[in-house]
Amino acid sequence: MSAEQHDTHDAHGSYRSYLIGFGLSVVLTAIPFWIVLGEVDIHLWLALTIIFGLGAVQIIVHVVYFLHVTVKAEEGWKVMSLVFTGILLLIVLVGSIWVMTHLNNNMMPAHDQIERVRALE
Template sequence: MSGHVNDPHAHGHDGHHGHDDEHGDSGMHATFRGYMTGFILSVILTAIPFALVMGKVFDKSSTTAMVILALGAVQIVVHMIYFLHMDAKSEGGWNMLALIFTLVLVVITLTGSLWVMYHLNHNMMPGMITPGEARIAP
């Protein structure tokens, strides 16, 4: 009898509320240990850049900025894994695909914007136009 409560092939009536084990459940569940690990890693990854800046560890500010950006990227990954529970298997891989697509769009947008701003600044510098070029032809 199809659609019956005890029928294993009936969807939505088995008490799982649409979360079937066969559809890519990653097995990653929220645990106190997982949240504490994520929290401790986040605190460490926040304290290190703070200590680098306050202690003036690097002579050049560009080195400090690069280390802070790298640690920020690591912290994003920690948050995604321990708090958002994202991995290559979650939601059948769609979460990771959406993340990669978003990152590609952000990189294209930022790179394109910086490229346009650099070339506009370079091409619009005073002294680029010679006095003879500014005349309008009759």
Template structure:
């Protein structure tokens, strides 16, 4: 397509919801920051309890999803940008189902698969079939 074809569609000289290099770099920086902080929380154990750490990681994950939607998927509140209230509600429902389902599965895997109290059975190879 030539430049004239683009100008006929109203795309000449406007970004039309597409990101600039600066907005991509801001999104990248926020993404790195929102990944590094939970990593630091887990590795340092600064929050103390695993439950509190997991909730903090979920909060950072939710914020990172919003950052990706805004800076990389170019979603905004204008209807001509393709972002409607139904899309927001659908995204929030999917995120809640995914995050809560993941936590539920991990909790039950840990509870049902790890021996609690009988640590000697792990080291006693004579019990193995």
């Protein structure tokens, strides 16, 4: 019985872990806000890389500190399902971008075709 109580206690975070997660979340949110609202003079690609990178780190912080998904939880099944979900999400996003780019390149008339049609009118 005590082993079950110990397992359920590990499934929930402590007050300290919630505070650490909250602090990290605040910092990881404040930095992109500062970059955008403070009009920091950096290249656009660097700003986007920092913002998306910190967003990815914040996802990991939320999963670990608030959702308590670790390798030890449920013998790793939670992590495996999270990785599977991430792979499916990546496949859907990359596939959608690929299809939309393909359609844009092959279905939209080229500029020279539009000019030829206008010349005939």
